[in-house]
Amino acid sequence: MLALASALGVQEVKFAAFVPVGSGALSGLDLRLNVDICREISNVVRIASQAYPTLKIDGGPFVKRLSFMPRDRASTSTFGCGAGTTTIVINSDLSVSACDMQTQTDRTTQALGRGATFSDLWLHSPHFARWRGQSGDRAFVGVHQHGCHLAYREYGQDIFIDEKRANDR
Secondary structure (H helix, E strand, O other): OHHHHHHOOOOEEEOOOOOOOHHHHHOOHHHOOOHHHHHHHHHHHHHHHHHOOOOEEEOHHHOOOOOOOOOOOOOOOOOOOOEOOOEOEEOOOOEEEOOOOOOOOOOOOOEEOOOEOHHHHHHHOHHHHHHOOOOOOHHHOOOOOOOOHHHHHHHOOOOOOOHHHHHHO
16 A cells, blocks of 8 residues: 555655544444554554655554653643644534544534634633543543543454553553
8 A cells, every 4th residue: 555655756645543432333343453453553653754755654553652751741742633723624514522422422512603613612611621631521531531522432452552651650
């Protein structure tokens, strides 16, 4: 795949992790990830980046990036998230969502331009308070502390964990 992308002059290839939500939740166990599979993918992405130096390869959750948080407070993963903290998704019906993987099921009840402004929804919506860990919703305790909160909730663990950083804590 990467050889073809390089030969065709593709500028960037991005890898994303499968999170079993929506219609994907009905998929068989053969699509689910685990720590060993993620580690293997990470190694392949690193090798591929060296083999194709002119092709920008975004390893997504599989390749750790620099963290600017204090070590004792840093998440072990950088996958995805900014859901509700740095990102907002405007849906086709002008409702808004925090998580781009849950736009059909997790959205505001109010829509932009219909009694709600962008600023109002971003600053005061209970929907975004939940994604910021500012509500009493037990499903959102520790949100953004394990990389992608949705993946953590669905898999029951941080499958993108960096053992070296985890052991240094």
